[in-house]
Amino acid sequence: MWPFIARSLEISTILLLAAIGELLDERSGVLNVGIEGIMLLGAAAGFIVGDAVGGFVGLLVGAAVGGLIGFLHGVFSISLKVDQVVSGMGIWLFAMGFVTYWADRYSGPLDTKIPKIYDLSPMFPIALLTVFLIWFVLAKTHIGLKIRAVGENPFAAEVSGVDFIKIRYLCVVVGGALGGLAGASLIISYLGAWSHLPTKGLGWVALALVMFSLWRPLILLGGSLLFGFLWQLAISPETIYAGIPAPLPVLRMIPFIMTILFLVVISTETFRKKWALAKPESLGIPFFKE
Amino acid sequence: MARLEGLSFKKERIIVLTGGRAVKISALSVAFSFLVFSLFLYLEGANPVEAYLNIFSFALAPELGLPATLHRGLFMLFSALAFIVVYRAGIWNVGMEGQFYLGTIGAFAVAFAFPNLPSPVLIPMMLASAALFGAGYGAITGFLKGKLDVNEVVVALMLNNIAFWLVYLLTVGGPWAGSIASSSRPLPEPARAPRIWETPFTSLLAAALAVILYIFLKYTPLGYQIKVYGGNPNVARHVGISSLKVSVLVMALGGAISGLAGYHMWAGDAAFYLIPRPEAYKAVGDMTYWGIIIGLICLLNPLASIPTSIFIGAITVGSTVLVRRFRLPFGLDILFLGIITISFVAFQFFYNYRIKMRRG
Known part of the structure; x- marks a missing residue:
C-alpha cells in the first residue's frame, strides 16, 4: 500500500509544481496554455543533463529551461502583445517538435537516480513548501498584493505606480521554472527513463486544476492530491485491489473523465458566481500601454 | 526607439490590420522558419x-x-x-x-x-x-x-x-x-x-x-x-x-x-x-x-x-x-513544424505594430 501512495504522491508533486506555477501566472493576468510544452522541454533538458551530470543538476537545469520558456511566453504575450492562447499553443506545438528531435534519440532509462526517503521523492516536500511559499507571497506580502492588483486591473495598478510589465515577467518566469521543474521531476524522479512525449497530458490536467482551484493555492493542493491518486490508480490498479474488473484502457481514461466532470461541476450555475468573482479580471487580455 | 549605425527605428501601433499585410506576415514567418531550420541542418552537419x-x-x-x-x-x-x-x-x-x-x-x-x-x-x-x-x-x-x-x-x-x-x-x-x-x-x-x-x-x-x-x-x-x-x-x-x-x-x-x-x-x-x-x-x-x-x-x-x-x-x-x-536524426520534420509554429507566433507582433526606419 505504501509504495502505491508514495507513487501517487509523486504524481501529485508533478501536478502541484506545474499547477502552482500556472496559478502564479494567471494571478498576474497571464494565461499560459503551454504548460504541457514547458513540462516537455523541462523534462527533456532534465533528462539529458541528468544523464550526463546527475539527478539534482538535471532538476535545476529543467527548472532553468522552464523559466526561459516562461520568459519567451512573456516576450510574446506581454511585450509583443500576441494573443496569449496563440502564444501558449505555439509553445506547446514547438515543444512537441523540438523535444521529439532533441531527446527521442536518447530514449531509454536514466543512469542516475535521486535518493528517495522511504520510497518518497524529496520533491514532494519541496512542492509542498513551494505551494505554501506562493500562498504566503500572494496573500501576505506587498509584492503579492501587486501581483493580484496587476491581475485584476493592470491599468489601475500602473496608475498607482506598479510596474505591471516587471510583475508579469516575474510571474511568467517563476511560473515557467516551476513547470520545467515539474517536467524534470517527472523524468528524473518518477519515470527514470525517456520515451516519446512522456508528459501524456499531465500539463493539461494541471491547467484544469488551476481552473477549478478558483485560483487558491490550498484548494489546488487538495486537487493535486486527488488527481495524483487517480492517475496512479489508472496506471497500477493492481497494487490497491487485484480484482478490479475494468480493463486497463478503461482505467486509463478515468483521470481524463474526472477532469471533464470537475470542469462541468464548477461551471454550473451555483459555482459559476464564485468562479467569476475569483477569476483574475484581466486574465488573457493583452494590455497596451501607450 | 533604437539606434543603429545612424539609422533609427521606431515602432508604430497599427489599429486596423489589412488582409494584404496579414498574408505578407504569414509568408514572411514561413520564410523565416526556413532560415532557422537551416541553422539546425547546419549544426547537424x-x-x-x-x-x-x-x-x-x-x-x-x-x-x-x-x-x-x-x-x-x-x-x-x-x-x-x-x-x-x-x-x-x-x-x-x-x-x-x-x-x-x-x-x-x-x-x-x-x-x-x-x-x-x-x-x-x-x-x-x-x-x-x-x-x-x-x-x-x-x-x-x-x-x-x-x-x-x-x-x-x-x-x-x-x-x-x-x-x-x-x-x-x-x-x-x-x-x-x-x-x-x-x-x-x-x-x-x-x-x-x-x-x-x-x-x-x-x-x-x-x-x-x-x-x-x-x-x-x-x-x-x-x-x-x-x-x-x-x-x-x-x-x-x-x-x-x-x-x-x-x-x-x-x-x-x-x-x-x-x-x-x-x-x-x-x-x-x-x-x-x-x-x-x-x-x-x-x-x-x-x-x-x-x-x-x-x-x-x-x-x-x-x-x-x-x-x-x-x-x-x-x-x-x-x-x-x-x-x-x-x-x-529522426524527428527533424516535427522540429521544422515546431519552428514554423513558434516563428508564426513571434511574427504576430507585426499584427499590432510596424517598425519605421529613418536615417539620421
Whole structure:
C-alpha cells in the first residue's frame, strides 16, 4: 500500500509544481496554455543533463529551461502583445517538435537516480513548501498584493505606480521554472527513463486544476492530491485491489473523465458566481500601454 | 526607439490590420522558419541548400514521394478545416486527434459489421459513420462550451486522451484484434479506398470540402452567423444568435470533417488497411495538431489551406530523406513544424505594430 501512495504522491508533486506555477501566472493576468510544452522541454533538458551530470543538476537545469520558456511566453504575450492562447499553443506545438528531435534519440532509462526517503521523492516536500511559499507571497506580502492588483486591473495598478510589465515577467518566469521543474521531476524522479512525449497530458490536467482551484493555492493542493491518486490508480490498479474488473484502457481514461466532470461541476450555475468573482479580471487580455 | 549605425527605428501601433499585410506576415514567418531550420541542418552537419533540394525533390517526385505527400498532406487538410470552421466562431478546436480516432472507430465498425457489401455501398456508409462519430465527439465539447462555458481546450484535450484509449480497447486484445501483434484485423477488400491519379479518392474529397467550406463560410447566412459570433459573442447574442447553437454546430462540423480523416488515413494507404499498433496510430494522431498551425498560417482561409497542407505534407514525407541519405536524426520534420509554429507566433507582433526606419 505504501509504495502505491508514495507513487501517487509523486504524481501529485508533478501536478502541484506545474499547477502552482500556472496559478502564479494567471494571478498576474497571464494565461499560459503551454504548460504541457514547458513540462516537455523541462523534462527533456532534465533528462539529458541528468544523464550526463546527475539527478539534482538535471532538476535545476529543467527548472532553468522552464523559466526561459516562461520568459519567451512573456516576450510574446506581454511585450509583443500576441494573443496569449496563440502564444501558449505555439509553445506547446514547438515543444512537441523540438523535444521529439532533441531527446527521442536518447530514449531509454536514466543512469542516475535521486535518493528517495522511504520510497518518497524529496520533491514532494519541496512542492509542498513551494505551494505554501506562493500562498504566503500572494496573500501576505506587498509584492503579492501587486501581483493580484496587476491581475485584476493592470491599468489601475500602473496608475498607482506598479510596474505591471516587471510583475508579469516575474510571474511568467517563476511560473515557467516551476513547470520545467515539474517536467524534470517527472523524468528524473518518477519515470527514470525517456520515451516519446512522456508528459501524456499531465500539463493539461494541471491547467484544469488551476481552473477549478478558483485560483487558491490550498484548494489546488487538495486537487493535486486527488488527481495524483487517480492517475496512479489508472496506471497500477493492481497494487490497491487485484480484482478490479475494468480493463486497463478503461482505467486509463478515468483521470481524463474526472477532469471533464470537475470542469462541468464548477461551471454550473451555483459555482459559476464564485468562479467569476475569483477569476483574475484581466486574465488573457493583452494590455497596451501607450 | 533604437539606434543603429545612424539609422533609427521606431515602432508604430497599427489599429486596423489589412488582409494584404496579414498574408505578407504569414509568408514572411514561413520564410523565416526556413532560415532557422537551416541553422539546425547546419549544426547537424548537412548543407542546408542541398538538404532542402533533397527534401522537396523527393517529396514532389511522382514516382517517389508524391503519393505519400498528397496522402499525408491532405490528411492534415482535414484537421486544418476542422480547426478553421471552429475558430471562425472564436472557439479553439484542439480535439481533432480524438475526433479522428472516433472517425476511425466509426469507419472500421461499419467495415467489420458488413464486410461483404460491395464498395459503392460500403464506402459511403463508412464515410457517413466516420463523420457521424467524429461529429458526435466534437459536439460534446461544443455542448459543454455553449451550455456552461466550460473551457473547450482542456475538455478537447481530455477527450483526445480518452479516445486514444478507446481505440486501444478495441484493437489491443479487444474485439478487433488481428493476427499481427497489437494492431487490428485488416479492412475487408471492398472497404479500401479506390485511387484516382495515384491518390485515394478521399484526397480529392478533402480538397472539395475545402471549397465547400469556403463557400459555406462566405456566402451562407449560417456562415455569416458563425462569423458574427466569432467577432463578438455578446453582440451575437443580442441579435439572437444562440451560443449553444453556434458552438455545437461548429464543433460537430469540425468533428465530422476530422472524423472523415479516420477513413482517409487507414483505408487510403496500402501500407495500412488496418489500425496499426498504438505507438503508430498515436504518431498519426499527433499529426492532426499541425492542422492548427496550417489554419492559423492560412488566416482561417480554407482555400489557402489546400496548398499549405500539401506543403507541410511534403516536409513530413521529404524529411525521411534526411534520415536515409544524410544520416540525420529522426524527428527533424516535427522540429521544422515546431519552428514554423513558434516563428508564426513571434511574427504576430507585426499584427499590432510596424517598425519605421529613418536615417539620421
